[in-house]
Amino acid sequence: MSTLNYHHLRYFREVAREGHLGHAAARLNVSQSALSTQIKQLEQRLDQALFDRVGRTLVLTEAGRIALDHADRIFDAGDDLLATLSQNSTTRPPLRVGALSTLSRNFQLQFLRPLLGRADGNIVLKSGNTATLLAALETLALDVVLTTEVPPSGTSTVFAVQKLSEQVVGMHARPDLLRHGSIRAVLENAPLIVPTESVIRTGFENLAARLGVQPRIAADVDDMAMVRLLTREGAGVAIAPAVVLADEIAAGTVVTAPFDLSIVEPFYAVTLPRKYPHPALQDVLNT
Known part of the structure; x- marks a missing residue:
């Protein structure tokens, strides 16, 4: 099977942006x-009509x-490749940060603050489970992962792990809602908002077990922003670090x-040892 001709794809992208063959x-x-021929060849290769003619447009x-959506991503990836491997490039690809969904948004903001307001401080932020x-980090789709747990051992990938900070978890x-005079009284009587699977959840369950109480959980939440709102x-x-509710x-x-x-x-902060790490990574890791 013949492969896609990226020369045709580049011409198609320009026509799609202009909306006019002559322009x-x-x-x-x-x-x-010649341009019309290139577009027709791409349509034949894809077996799809790519344009409708409406008047002169x-x-x-x-x-x-x-096709345009894919073309944009393909050529953006090419620009990313050039920027990453060029030692003297003036353009930088975005720093791609993955954050555990239960991670405090305030902490994430503190981590990213060195890049905010900078002309080269482009950021892509994704959340999810560990x-x-x-x-995604293994496939280089992310530059760094922010998490509350060290990656499990025994995997084939050797991650680099840097402890950035730690926060005391409180009520x-x-x-x-905080008129009870002891931890036990709060756990037994007050409605509780607790993160789902996390270091905090494990510590909370161990605390309840040690005290022999059955907590009244009002909300299991996998997003610290929602913990804050509730x-x-x-x-x-x-049950959260104070940084989650710092403003309140x-x-x-509160x-x-x-x-x-x-x-x-x-x-x-979890990274992969790379020959070409993102130039901004050290700016945030060394803060």
Whole structure:
């Protein structure tokens, strides 16, 4: 089977952007008839009509819109390749960051702050579970993964792990929900907002088991932004690091119980040793 001709694809992309064969031909410095031939050959290869003619304008068909989407990604990837491997390039690809879905948004913001406002500080941020993010890191679809757990040993991939910080986990809620005088009383009587599978969840379950209580869980949440919103709305007592609710605590709308839960959430940056790491990676890792 013949392969796709990327020369044809580049010409198609220009015509799709211009919406006019003559204008695209002028931009590409080729004759209109030659450009028309290139487009027809691509349509034959794809066995799809890519344009409908409406008056003097060329309008993308559904197949054309799909082809343009792929063409944009293909040529963007080519630009990314050149920028990555060129030691003196003035353009940088975005820093692709994967973050555990239960990771505090405030912590993520602190991590990314060195890049904010910079002309070359493009960022792509994706969230998900640890397994999905590490798989993307292995295929170089991500530059770094922010997580609360060290990757499991015994895998064929050797990850580089840097501990960035750690936060004490406490109980946080609107003042009217924290009138109980002990950890046990809070766990037995107050509605609780708890992250799903995480270091925090494990520590919370161990705490409840040690005290021999059956907590009243109002919400199992896999997104720290939602933990923050539910706590702010008075839905329950959040089991979380203070950084998650830093703004609300500072404003006094949420308070922290004076109890030591003996739970600590660590924050790690996981990378792959690479010959060509993203130039901005050290800027955020060394902060």
